[in-house]
Amino acid sequence: MPINSSQDSGVTGAAKFVTSTVGNTVGGVTRTVGGVAGAATRGVGDTINSATGSAGKPVGDALGSAGTGAEDGAKRVARGVEDAGQWR
Numbered sequence: 356m357p358i359n360s361s362q363d364s365g366v367t368g369a370a371k372f373v374t375s376t377v378g379n380t381v382g383g384v385t386r387t388v389g390g391v392a393g394a395a396t397r398g399v400g401d402t403i404n405s406a407t408g409s410a411g412k413p414v415g416d417a418l419g420s421a422g423t424g425a426e427d428g429a430k431r432v433a434r435g436v437e438d439a440g441q442w443r
Contacts, residue, residue, distance in 0.1 A: 386430055397418070
């Protein structure tokens, strides 16, 4: 489909540009926050494992898994926001 099709001109084109920009920005920020939170939570879990040994391993492993889950969830939300911004 040509870039300058009638569907992407005028008000519709402007709306797509704005929603694309906003969607990509919000998606990127969401992905970054999720990545930082996930890494931090996994780091705390690793610290607990190192400091407590086998006694704290279940707690440390659970925190690590929660961090990974939070990061994965944030990635999915970010992709959804970006897709919505692209009108997909």
